Amino acid sequence: MEDKKIRTKQLLKNMVKNENPVPLYSKKALDRIKKDFEDLKNRYSAPDSKMSWSVTPYTILGSEIPREMLYTPLHLSDLDYGFDIGFPGSEPFTRGIHPNMYRGKKFTIRQINGFGGPEDTNQRIKYMLEHGGTGISVIYDLPTTQMYDSDDPLSKGQVGMSGVAIDSADDMEILFKGVPIDKITISLVTHYPSNTAILFPMYLAAAERRGLPIDQLRGSVQNDITLEEVVRSGPEYIPPKDCFRIQCDNIEFIKNNVPYFNFNTLNGYNLHEFGTSGVTEMAVAVSNAIESLNEMIERGYEVDWVAERLAFFWSISSDFFEEVARIRAVRRLWYKIMKYRFEAKSSRAMWMRCHVQTSGISLVREEPLNNLIRAAIQALSAVFGGVQSLHVDSYDEAYSVPTEEAALLSLRTQQIIQEETAVTEVVDPLGGSFYVEALTSDIENRILDEIDEIEKVGGYVASIEKGWIHNRIANYFYREKELIDKGEIKFVGSNVFKSEDKKPSIEVFRYPRGVEDRQKAKLEKLRMTRDNEKVQYALNALENACVRNINLVPYSLECARVGCSVGEIFKIFKKSFGLWKPPVFW
């Protein structure tokens, strides 16, 4: 059955052809360097040599791609400048999606915020904006993310932790009070399709109450099945096919009604951090994108119209050149998929636009200040990759949510890169490096190979249902743990150059007190003051839409407007779709 589906790799192989190749390096030039190169390589490859020509680096979240000792034009003997690299802002977009990149618009400094109640996070948002943040990301607490109310027995002791507590549209209003959401872009880190369908309508209802036209709002939601069904531990899951349907309902509703909002930020980040190689991270996100676009075409939409608002979210880890090359590689691959597989016409639909975040799992407890260096180096590789927006993790995050001081240092890291180093003045500064171009092509092929594996399983949703992806992840991170224990993946101060100072003095974040009681009191008041007849009517209408396969988001918006809580809406989803047991993967 799977074989009837179009396989991206085969399709690109047949369609992406350079009709008039003009290799950048002449045969004569290549011939001239060939002998010296071979001599050098042979010395390393000789049986008595103690050194290896090719080395495979082991780094946290790395893809274990072998590296030669030296790269020369011989590695790029077929490279055609226009066809393979081109100009930024032009096909194949290897060098960036905009002609002048950061000269035109610097990457957005978008630090993530979220802790306590909406009142607390509102203050942190304002603090970040006052200190030069240019965008905002908001992350939700565990109960909100998992879609339970603050007064649910399951939420006890966890309200306002690792994110902000939101129970209703009222809280959303408090969260953004005094924040110019009509002027700056807001990223709502609603990881799952289900909680996007609950929380984004609450955001819209809050905007409506402020008198803001929702079709002018700009920003992003995440809305990614990977996060709900793969990279998540939770008590209750809805089945993957229903989750995927909600993902597409969100896309459809947002594209039609909030046209400047990115309706789907394909999240490689959490998957990569959970435990996959950087190659798998991208293969999975792109496979999900392909499947979503297919579904939207099925629903009768033009691919260009949809794809213009698709965005990606990557995790940037420690293998510096792999990270630069990965971003360049996936940008070129996405262009090819859009142009050749989907026959997109507009450039914008071919853009791989992305937000990136430095790697949380690479942060180390020992000598925590070292994490500042790690994050800064990772951030720099992202900038060399040409990303649109950046979050730098804070040095204290191996202990807790960042303190205000640590969050400010992350922001300053970005500002130092932008203002002091001049790296933003030249577009794609590593483009043309023999090494970076060779690695970019290698990684592009590897991503495509893994997309092919997923398509052979039957596509991305099928790979979730069958547990294929879960197994792949578990095998990766189990092996990675062994490599860390053996010291092959190195962490300075932890498993190499071990720290004497086992207990560093570090000021850690303390959650504000009384958040749970405050949220409970607001919910109690809401339930007494809202029109409960309207609430019941709205919930019934939502259930009807869920069961009858009508786009459910307008009904969820009505629920938000009349004061339904997060947990009440999720109950309707569970009732309508039933529960799914994810594969056991250990």
Add this chain to the structure above:
Amino acid sequence: MRELIVHGGKMADRKIKLLLSKLGLDVHNRGVITVARILRDAGMEVIYLGNALPAEILSIAVQEHVDVVGVSSLGGAHLTLGKDLIDGAEKEGLKSKVVFIVGGVFSIEDEEKLKEMGFDGVFTAGVTRDEIVSSIKNLVLARKV
């Protein structure tokens, strides 16, 4: 259970039986799954519960006669739910029979608090496979002999 332990501190043929769980609604399970695999591969019998609240964890611990209860928390709720777990264990009379361990992301101060609260083992990022296996074996031996 005592007769299954050979005198002299060596474990007999009976496997150490553990119940592992995510505490509450925490979404991060990479660590606990890694630990589950490590312990299984080290020859222990592991039950992984997924996400659960202290009351459920304790009732299954009783039902399954486990030697060790291990909970994982990276979301910040380790003190609140951790205390519920230990208090519940005291109430059920389990605390002296079963080893309680916790792993996750904690501040150094909270690490101490968790120990004071009554957790027999507190594990954070960077702990190696060998450290996990040997400390669990030692804790179980200390409890049983």
